[in-house]
Amino acid sequence: MATFATPDQLLVVIDPVARRMDGEAVRIAKDVLSAGAASTKVCLPEDSEEFARVLARRGSRRPVVIGDDRALVRAVSLLHRRRELAECALSLVPVGGALSLARSLGVPAGTVAAARAVLDGAQRRMDLLVDESDGVVLGALRIPSAPTGREESGAVAEESGAVTGAPAHPWLRTCQSLVRTLVPALPLRPVQPAPGPAGPTRxxxxxxxxxxxxxDQPVEAVSVTADGSGVAAVEVRPVSVGAEASPLLARGRRVTVSGADFRYRADAVVSGPVRKRTWTVWEGSWGLTLPVGADE
Structure with missing residues (x-):
């Protein structure tokens, strides 16, 4: 059941990544929230520990996170571990690079629209996937968690010390060219090609x-999603031989995955390797403020 938010006392927590990536969007969000709320307290945590302290000391204020998917997951995780999700409805103004989770949950993409939803929207209760270590999944869980080509290329380049992409300044390009001319024999560590997609998993x-x-049946991919009905939707794609194999589908409240060491992607975070993990659906355990009608 949705409950309507009111323009009350807000605790606006601005994630440091959001401040670095789009200061103008952060300023607009603060202005809209300050103009519409009875009172607004703005906090600028510099790291995850300070983020946790600010959220724990919120008092009666309603927390509003300005940040990306990781900031939202961090807030939900902290409140879950403190067993305070039931009494605390979160709000999000999405600012940053990784925002696919926010969009899938129904948070408006525009800064002004999202801030207005914080003030005038309704709280929607949502299911949560929780593992035995109190890790949470708001959206989708995927196995295996092979990084994207872009992530792999960046990691390899960082390890090799090679410079990828054009320099930010013309003078830097000139200096690099001069160094290559003066020191032609200097061995350069080549960037290794990024590995391909993960192979089958048992x-x-x-x-x-x-x-x-x-x-005994290798699989290509596994996805687990709490679909809002108190159970999780599970899809397993077996390795196909010849014609494409049909996915195996199931629904339930408790999902256990075991076998050889595996990694998994929970929302925007990759975890593992582990040999066994169990996720349980916590029905309606957390609330997010969304525009009126977003859950219809």
Missing amino acids: LRIEVDGETLVDL
């Missing part, structure tokens, strides 16, 4: 105690 996947796929 996993045992159980849904509410029933085995959906066992170790």
Whole structure:
């Protein structure tokens, strides 16, 4: 059941990544929230520890996070571990680079629209996937978690010390050219090609105690999503031989994955490797303020 937000006392927590990436959007969000709320307290944490302290000391103020998907997941994780999600509705003004989770949850993409939704929207209760270590998943869980080509290329370039992309300034390009001319014999460490997609994985996947796929059947991909009905939707794509194999589908409140060491992507964060992990659906355990009608 949705409950309507009111322009009350707000605690506006501005993620440092948002401040660095788009200071103008942050300023606009602050102006809209300050103009519409009874009172606004703005906090500028510099790291995750300060972020946690600010959120823990919110008092009766309603927390509003200005940041990206990672900032939202961080806030939900902190409140979950403190067992305060039931009494605290979060709001988000999305600013930053990774915003696909925010969009999938129904948060407006525009800064002004998102800030107005904080003031005039309604709280929507949502399901949460929680593992045995109190890790949370707001959106989708995916196995395996092979990074994208862009992430892999960046990691390899960083390890090799090679410069990828054009220099930011013309004078830097000139200096690099001069160094290459004066020191022609200097060995350069080549950037290794990024590895391809992850190969098949052998996993045992159980849904509410029933085995959906066992170790003898390699799989290409697994996804688990809390679909808002109090259960998780599970999709397993077996390795195809010849014709494309049909996905295996199941629904349940408890999903256990085990087998060889595997990594998994929970929302925007990659975790692992682990050999076994169980996720349980916590129905309606957290609230997010969305525009009126977004949950209809």
